[in-house]
Amino acid sequence: MKKRLLSIAFVSAIAVTAGWNFAQSENKGNLSDLAMTNVEALAASENPMCSNGCLDNGNGCFCNYWFPTYKEAQW
Amino acid sequence: MKFISKFLSLLLLVTIFSCTNKDNKSEKFQNRRNKIVNVRDKVKGIQVENVIFSGKTRLYIINDYLIISDLKAVDKIIHLFNKNDFKYLTSTCYVGQGPDEITIMGCIGLDEKNRKFYVTDHGKNQVFSYALDSVLINPFYTPEVKLKLNPKQFMDKYQYFNDTLSIGRIIEPTGNQGFKQKTAKWNMKTGEIVHMKYEHSPINKKRINVAANEKEGLYVECYSYNDLITICDFNGNLLYNIYGPSWNESETNKTQYFGEVAFCGNKIITSYLGKDTFGKYNQATEFIVLDLKGDYLMTLNIGYNIEGFCYDKENNRIIMSLNDDIQFGYIDLDGII
Numbered sequence: 001m002k003k004r005l006l007s008i009a010f011v012s013a014i015a016v017t018a019g020w021n022f023a024q025s026e027n028k029g030n031l032s033d034l035a036m037t038n039v040e041a042l043a044a045s046e047n048p049m050c051s052n053g054c055l056d057n058g059n060g061c062f063c064n065y066w067f068p069t070y071k072e073a074q075w
Numbered sequence: 076m077k078f079i080s081k082f083l084s085l086l087l088l089v090t091i092f093s094c095t096n097k098d099n100k101s102e103k104f105q106n107r108r109n110k111i112v113n114v115r116d117k118v119k120g121i122q123v124e125n126v127i128f129s130g131k132t133r134l135y136i137i138n139d140y141l142i143i144s145d146l147k148a149v150d151k152i153i154h155l156f157n158k159n160d161f162k163y164l165t166s167t168c169y170v171g172q173g174p175d176e177i178t179i180m181g182c183i184g185l186d187e188k189n190r191k192f193y194v195t196d197h198g199k200n201q202v203f204s205y206a207l208d209s210v211l212i213n214p215f216y217t218p219e220v221k222l223k224l225n226p227k228q229f230m231d232k233y234q235y236f237n238d239t240l241s242i243g244r245i246i247e248p249t250g251n252q253g254f255k256q257k258t259a260k261w262n263m264k265t266g267e268i269v270h271m272k273y274e275h276s277p278i279n280k281k282r283i284n285v286a287a288n289e290k291e292g293l294y295v296e297c298y299s300y301n302d303l304i305t306i307c308d309f310n311g312n313l314l315y316n317i318y319g320p321s322w323n324e325s326e327t328n329k330t331q332y333f334g335e336v337a338f339c340g341n342k343i344i345t346s347y348l349g350k351d352t353f354g355k356y357n358q359a360t361e362f363i364v365l366d367l368k369g370d371y372l373m374t375l376n377i378g379y380n381i382e383g384f385c386y387d388k389e390n391n392r393i394i395m396s397l398n399d400d401i402q403f404g405y406i407d408l409d410g411i412i
Contacts, residue, residue: 053252057131059282059299059334060231062254066197066246068181068231069131069146074353075280075328 115378121403125163132396134385137185175217184235200224242287271311277324288338297333315369339386
């Protein structure tokens with residue numbers, strides 16, 4: 001009985017560790033994406049008036065007003 | 076019972092055949108656009124005197140004049156030149172919050188018959204009317220307000236034909252940010268906007284450049300983020316969908332396809348990139364040339380980064396704003412297309 005309980009505990013521990021590792025790697029991916037978006041926004045010299053998603057140099061973007069020279073953030 | 080079954084089968088076949096037949100006429104697939112003509116050595120630089128421009132300009136031809144609007148200028152934002160020799164003539168239209176100033180300049184509508192041009196201010200939601208001859212002789216000229224725009228639905232880039240008909244792309248804000256873009260007719264007298272009825276249904280987030288040709292009764296939509304061109308008549312009936320080699324229904328603005336478009340005589344010319352523009356410096360360096368049925372004729376490899384362009388029909392010439400070693404240049408189309 002003890003052996004059975006120990007083996008269940010061992011398998012559960014492995015499963016939890018694997019799950020935690022997977023979740024960590026997922027989180028790392030999201031952080032990386034977010035960082036990339038910020039880098040891209042900075043590279044494209046984001047317009048300070050439109051911090052919600054208009055970048056410099058484009059074919060038009062709406063942020064309270066229509067800005068014909070701005071570009072939409074990546075979608 | 077057998078008769079009904081046969082009749083239904085026949086009806087189904089007829090329906091399928093008629094649908095297929097219609098698609099074949101209007102749906103064009105261009106899997107290769109490989110007739111590339113290198114014309115970099117034919118591009119002539121324009122030496123602009125007296126004016127220093129920012130990197131964001133738009134070009135227009137009205138009568139004998141070339142208008143260069145500088146969308147990021149901090150002083151005067153509209154500059155006029157002789158379109159034949161590019162000699163500088165005058166500048167007008169101050170940027171600012173004052174009563175006769177422009178806060179956020181948009182498109183310029185060209186009324187050649189009445190020698191007027193119309194400047195949209197997206198900050199004040201107004202269109203100002205400028206009398207061309209007055210601008211040329213009076214450095215202190217102040218414009219009149221032509222009409223007010225509805226901030227919930229307004230014309231962005233357009234071509235003016237008369238006071239009751241302009242065709243272009245409209246903006247419909249969907250909140251403080253985000254917008255829909257469509258092609259529409261605009262009556263400047265009443266302010267009424269009527270949507271063109273054809274929409275390419277698989278694309279939900281439509282981003283386009285539009286050009287219209289009154290003589291042919293056609294308008295063309297070039298999609299910014301899909302390899303697609305649509306040609307319709309002035310009633311909004313679809314004539315042709317032209318799918319390029321990179322066509323797919325993806326909903327992302329990562330890859331830029333078509334830029335500005337113009338009818339140049341009996342041809343359609345549009346700038347084309349087909350590359351990622353986020354995090355990389357990529358700008359169109361070539362024009363795709365199509366006939367009025369959307370059939371591919373050639374690709375003109377300009378060899379310079381094209382910011383924008385306009386067509387001078389009297390000289391059969393494309394005048395370009397370039398983001399390159401030269402800021403403005405032109406190419407004569409005689410003998411090329």
